Amino acid sequence: xxxxxxxxxxxxHLQKAEFSSLEELSELVDASVSTVRRDLTYLExxxxxxxxxxGARLIQPKSxxxxxxxxxxxxxDEKEKIGxxxxxxxxxxxxxxxxxxxxxxxxxxxxxxxxxQIITNSLPVANLYASNGMVEVILSGGVIYPRLxxxxxxxxxxxxxxxxxxxxxxxxxxxxxxxxxNSHNLLIDIQKEMIRAAxxxxxxxxxxxxxxxxxxxxCELDQVDTIITDARAPQSSLEPLRQRGIEIxxxx
Amino acid sequence: xxxxxxxxxxxxHLQKAEFSSLEELSELVDASVSTVRRDLTYLExxxxxxxxxxGARLIQPKSxxxxxxxxxxxxxDEKEKIGxxxxxxxxxxxxxxxxxxxxxxxxxxxxxxxxxQIITNSLPVANLYASNGMVEVILSGGVIYPRLxxxxxxxxxxxxxxxxxxxxxxxxxxxxxxxxxNSHNLLIDIQKEMIRAAxxxxxxxxxxxxxxxxxxxxCELDQVDTIITDARAPQSSLEPLRQRGIEIxxxx
DNA sequence: TCAAAAACGTTCAAAATCTATCAAATATGC
DNA sequence: GCATATTTGATAGATTTTGAACGTTTTTGA
Numbered sequence: 001x002x003x004x005x006x007x008x009x010x011x012x013h014l015q016k017a018e019f020s021s022l023e024e025l026s027e028l029v030d031a032s033v034s035t036v037r038r039d040l041t042y043l044e045x046x047x048x049x050x051x052x053x054x055g056a057r058l059i060q061p062k063s064x065x066x067x068x069x070x071x072x073x074x075x076x077d078e079k080e081k082i083g084x085x086x087x088x089x090x091x092x093x094x095x096x097x098x099x100x101x102x103x104x105x106x107x108x109x110x111x112x113x114x115x116x117q118i119i120t121n122s123l124p125v126a127n128l129y130a131s132n133g134m135v136e137v138i139l140s141g142g143v144i145y146p147r148l149x150x151x152x153x154x155x156x157x158x159x160x161x162x163x164x165x166x167x168x169x170x171x172x173x174x175x176x177x178x179x180x181x182n183s184h185n186l187l188i189d190i191q192k193e194m195i196r197a198a199x200x201x202x203x204x205x206x207x208x209x210x211x212x213x214x215x216x217x218x219c220e221l222d223q224v225d226t227i228i229t230d231a232r233a234p235q236s237s238l239e240p241l242r243q244r245g246i247e248i249x250x251x252x
Numbered sequence: 253x254x255x256x257x258x259x260x261x262x263x264x265h266l267q268k269a270e271f272s273s274l275e276e277l278s279e280l281v282d283a284s285v286s287t288v289r290r291d292l293t294y295l296e297x298x299x300x301x302x303x304x305x306x307g308a309r310l311i312q313p314k315s316x317x318x319x320x321x322x323x324x325x326x327x328x329d330e331k332e333k334i335g336x337x338x339x340x341x342x343x344x345x346x347x348x349x350x351x352x353x354x355x356x357x358x359x360x361x362x363x364x365x366x367x368x369q370i371i372t373n374s375l376p377v378a379n380l381y382a383s384n385g386m387v388e389v390i391l392s393g394g395v396i397y398p399r400l401x402x403x404x405x406x407x408x409x410x411x412x413x414x415x416x417x418x419x420x421x422x423x424x425x426x427x428x429x430x431x432x433x434n435s436h437n438l439l440i441d442i443q444k445e446m447i448r449a450a451x452x453x454x455x456x457x458x459x460x461x462x463x464x465x466x467x468x469x470x471c472e473l474d475q476v477d478t479i480i481t482d483a484r485a486p487q488s489s490l491e492p493l494r495q496r497g498i499e500i501x502x503x504x
Numbered sequence: 505t506c507a508a509a510a511a512c513g514t515t516c517a518a519a520a521t522c523t524a525t526c527a528a529a530t531a532t533g534c
Numbered sequence: 535g536c537a538t539a540t541t542t543g544a545t546a547g548a549t550t551t552t553g554a555a556c557g558t559t560t561t562t563g564a
Contacts, residue, residue, distance in 0.1 A: 003541080018257075019253075019254050019256065019257040019260075021254065022521080031542080031543090032542070032543045032544075033521095033543090034542070034543055034544070035541085035542060035543070037521095037522080037523090038541090038542085052254050052255065052256050053254065053255055053520085053521065053522080053550070053551070054254050054255075054520075054521065054522095054551090055254050057254070057256050057257075123375075123378065123379070123382050123391075126375065126396060127375070127379065129396070130375055130396050130398070130401045136395065136396075137395070137396040138393070138394070138395050138396070138405075138407070139375075139391065139393055139394060139395075139396060139403055140393050141390070141391055141392050141393030141394075141407065141411045142390070142391060142393075143388065143389070143390050143391075144378060144381070144382050144388075144389040144390070144391060146382070146383065146384060146385035147382075147383050147385060149382045149383065151391055153390075155390070155393065155411065159393045159407065255551080274511080283552080283553090284552070284553045284554075285511095285553090286552070286553055286554070287551085287552060287553070289511095289512080289513085290551090290552085293513095305510085305511065305512080305560065305561070306510075306511065306561090
């Protein structure tokens with residue numbers, strides 16, 4: 001059997017089985033475990049699957065769970081600080097749109113004392129205050145995007161198209177002088193409506209986001225009122241933003 | 253079995269069981285308790301679950317976090333059985349509206365294998381499958397009714413007014429020959445839309461609901477296709493319903 | 505309150521798996 | 535056809551994972 005055919009069979013088998021051992025795959029493609037090992041290493045480098053001890057695992061294309069667990073574990077201190085700073089900055093008794101994503105989630109965590117009205121499409125944010133009673137939460141409708149707990153689709157877009165709010169707290173994948181970008185196309189339509197609906201737009205961006213471009217364009221810089229970031233954000237990136245009239249707040 | 257597969261099975265099992273002992277898990281994944289212990293320690297560090305003495309539980313005991321109502325915490329066994337029976341009764345690949353409330357929640361718990369499309373205004377139900385990927389969940393919008401985790405208000409009503417579904421799985425406070433009644437006025441408008449939207453209407457009612465009248469009128473009996481109840485339901489109440497052409501299914 | 509029982513964390517050796525390497529087998533180019 | 539390059543399967547030593555043992559801590563029930 002050709003190498004390519006072997007690899008094709010392996011990925012196909014994983015699509016069905018989700019997990020598989022070296023033994024099993026070796027038998028399936030009628031090759032030695034050494035060969036299968038090599039195939040798996042190669043396929044992993046191409047992002048087709050994830051090697052595990054003793055075998056391999058399927059990576060679902062939807063498994064963008066990194067936003068809420070993996071990526072979250074990196075800059076967690078910074079995000080926590082940004083969340084606190086942003087929450088402190090927000091006046092009481094406002095209606096606040098909270099974007100889906102880790103950064104905005106950390107803001108939501110600190111909002112309780114401001115007795116806001118929260119409007120969101122994030123299931124984790126909704127769960128934060130679902131049994132609280134002190135904070136009124138409006139959840140947009142939509143289809144649940146698996147593993148992220150974000151509500152997406154036309155129902156979500158429409159929910160935001162019909163409301164107004166004092167503040168929108170947003171996150172994104174990157175910011176350059178050409179505007180703000182984000183990675184998930186599904187989210188962009190919703191985020192655009194959020195920005196439209198809010199009187200004041202606040203972006204929470206940790207220092208890794210500056211100068212970075214993500215897949216899709218979300219909005220121009222003149223739609224942004226305030227950016228909240230951490231101390232490690234490069235001044236060279238911040239200064240041009242200030243000159244455009246954007247308020248910049250840095251954590252200490 | 254691979255380590256990751258084991259861990260996935262453990263978390264999946266906990267999603268359903270909410271709590272599980274080491275013994276039980278060890279048997280489930282066919283590994284020693286030592287290994288399961290290690291898995292649990294790891295999964296706890298990732299925030300997937302909470303270790304307890306003797307086992308582990310869900311980090312958010314999803315049904316317990318929301319206090320549905322006091323009387324609902326009784327009859328748990330019956331509701332569990334009704335949930336299983338109802339889930340078994342439903343064909344695969346249907347679009348299913350799930351009412352808010354404990355009884356319908358128990359049905360939702362058993363629906364995974366039917367790969368349904370779930371449409372609901374219940375946050376606990378949404379959380380059940382939020383990280384699943386196998387089950388598509390559409391959540392209506394709305395204001396979160398505190399402590400119940402139910403989405404209510406015009407946004408919720410409107411969400412259901414614009415959709416259609418194969419089946420609606422409903423619960424209520426009481427049923428008499430004069431119709432079905434429920435206690436929460438806020439819910440009734442939504443439930444009416446649910447019933448309208450569905451081709452087939454199934455009510456899950458434990459035996460305490462028969463002959464009982466709640467505050468507000470929800471619907472007439474001729475709008476009901478099927479009733480699923482437990483073995484203790486009084487035959488004297490069931491017979492008139494059968495004569496009206498309603499299908500009655502009892503658990504054993 | 506106290507003692508028995510259950511469960512916990514730690515440690516350790518065995519088993520399984522990994523990486524690196526190398527010779528044989530196969531394919532490729534001239 | 536022959537020399538060379540690539541792929542394959544096997545082996546050896548390092549690494550990781552596993553299951554069991556043991557002393558300690560927590561829970562249970564009288």
